[in-house]
Amino acid sequence: MAGIKDVAVNAGKRRKTYPEGAASRANIKRPRRGEINFMPNYPQGETKDTLENQRLEMVEQFKKTLLPFAELKDRWPALFCEAQLYSEFHRITNQNLPYSFYAALDKYTPHRLKLYKKRKTGSFGEKMEDVLRAYEEQDKNNITAARTAALAGLPLKKHRED
Numbered sequence: 001m002a003g004i005k006d007v008a009v010n011a012g013k014r015r016k017t018y019p020e021g022a023a024s025r026a027n028i029k030r031p032r033r034g035e036i037n038f039m040p041n042y043p044q045g046e047t048k049d050t051l052e053n054q055r056l057e058m059v060e061q062f063k064k065t066l067l068p069f070a071e072l073k074d075r076w077p078a079l080f081c082e083a084q085l086y087s088e089f090h091r092i093t094n095q096n097l098p099y100s101f102y103a104a105l106d107k108y109t110p111h112r113l114k115l116y117k118k119r120k121t122g123s124f125g126e127k128m129e130d131v132l133r134a135y136e137e138q139d140k141n142n143i144t145a146a147r148t149a150a151l152a153g154l155p156l157k158k159h160r161e162d
Contacts, residue, residue, distance in 0.1 A: 109150040116153050
């Protein structure tokens with residue numbers, strides 16, 4: 001018809017002025033809200049295979065540009081300095097990173113400790129037993145002990161059978 005795939009896909013009705021046209025496409029699924037029936041033409045001189053080859057070349061180029069972690073650390077050691085990290089975080093977000101972290105940690109610490117105490121069985125309970133015992137022996141006003149106990153349980157793997 002007009003040489004555009006969109007028209008070729010969505011058209012297809014025979015009419016008096018075009019009797020040799022394709023049969024009616026009455027059985028085509030109509031697009032729902034947010035959907036369209038559009039198949040764009042390939043760029044001039046391109047096919048599905050050439051575009052796929054270009055995509056694969058871009059993937060390979062992207063893999064070459066990724067820096068290994070050791071090289072990143074050698075090139076920008078300041079990123080791994082605590083003070084530099086805090087200042088960069090503040091520059092980007094205008095927030096104090098340690099203050100924000102400890103405020104959030106203090107908010108959730110009591111709840112996490114209650115959860116840890118309830119889960120005394122299984123491998124998680126065994127791993128947390130010493131940590132919780134050390135926490136109970138500390139002064140209750142010692143926020144560092146509470147934070148340490150709350151953070152100690154985070155990396156422990158929890159299994160369904162616990």
